[in-house]
Amino acid sequence: MDATLTLLSKYHHGVLDPGSPTPLYHQLYSMLRDCILGGVLEDGSRMPSEKELSTTFKVSRITARRALDDLAAENLVARQRGRGTFVNYHYHPELLNAPLTGALESLEHMGRETKIKVLSLRFIRPPANIADEFGISDEQPLCHMVRIRSNRDLPFAYYESWTLGFDRSIRKQSLEKSPRLELLRKSGVKIARAEQTLSAEAAFPPAAGALGIMPGKPLLKLIRRSFGEDGKQVDHLNAVYNPDRFQYRMSLTLK
Amino acid sequence: MDATLTLLSKYHHGVLDPGSPTPLYHQLYSMLRDCILGGVLEDGSRMPSEKELSTTFKVSRITARRALDDLAAENLVARQRGRGTFVNYHYHPELLNAPLTGALESLEHMGRETKIKVLSLRFIRPPANIADEFGISDEQPLCHMVRIRSNRDLPFAYYESWTLGFDRSIRKQSLEKSPRLELLRKSGVKIARAEQTLSAEAAFPPAAGALGIMPGKPLLKLIRRSFGEDGKQVDHLNAVYNPDRFQYRMSLTLK
DNA sequence: CACTATTTGTCCGTATGTATG
């Protein structure tokens, strides 16, 4: 048994579930693929043989073979009769999008590396709970928008927001170019403080559709209320994130 | 076509992928199940009929039927000949605690208001990925524990942790009285810094059982790595929270 | 009381995919 196989089986004893409805060959393929794309298996190194895979993961040789064949079909490995199967993918650790830290400023850094699409932009009367939050009458229209944020054309966040302080001259184009809070600052509203709550929620239909996932999938949920220098609330943001593509990372220091 | 079906299908023609190796019936089952557990489909409401599912999602009636049957086998729905299939799961977003803020100190405040139960406490060899994180050999045993945290006898958090620095004299009782990190401090390990990542994840069986919820329900997930004053990792915490009972709240200030 | 439409329950036959030895 070679080092590569040891590496794999140690990380992944018991990952293959014969009781699962997803076929064994695809579970094995998927695991190997993740290891190649994640850099666990190095470029050029030899993959475990069909025999090795079948014994350590307790599947038939045909199942192991199918997994390797599927990898070869995507050019992630190269197979050579009599020699073996070799990794054909160079792993370069791309920085994954996990930008946020504790300070409000840095919330906007992400904005420059990813793309925003504004699905809807209207001035409408808010629902009662939102009006209550802002401490205004629910007769007074607020700027309501729905946006999605993508990284390399893969959408990962769905935003719904209510904002006090935008005037009706605002356009979708400018929102897709500059961060929303920066535009708000330019129109004279200074944000001093924000409160946010992180939670989890099942994907609801419009967000699921926009993010290209199934309704019901677990999403990371963020609600952020931003307050101006006078202490009054100026913004309510409701965001859901696809956890496969975005996670909220932060550093904590003691004292 | 009823409201429920509109809800499900309007944004989601094409979420079921016939090309996927996971069976269609299971894709459909999984989507419906997530919607029930996440509260998208309300308790007592009528599910779409086999016929409706089969036409809107473009699968055979047998496939739709299998999905509903599998839900019924878990008692998530009740089926009645001639009437239909009805949701049999009550989603209650109950009272929520929301204690944590940005600083490491305050993580422990919660500890005094809630109760910890230690399900498991062992010194065992860590899996390779954990050993890698700590930068130690996977032959060296670490203190591994599984705990649940409750508020008024309602469990809301499930913790699994690996710790370097505890000695074998540690007992479950002391862990249930004092916060884990405080005990660690007393045994001479000072934590200087922590990195944590928030995400979302479907409830997996042991956590779901301990938290008294159905597997698959969306949970808030936290991974925290704590580092000592010498910069070396001393703790790895993997936590999942029931979002109905716990949310992660923080304040952000500008400058 | 029929009559009808809807919905689940049960059955058939067939084709294809999965997994084993």
Add this chain to the structure above:
DNA sequence: TCATACATACGGACAAATAGT
């Protein structure tokens, strides 16, 4: 490569329970 067993998915047909006209 082959033979075999089982699962998946389709279309269709009919029976039985329910609800409304």
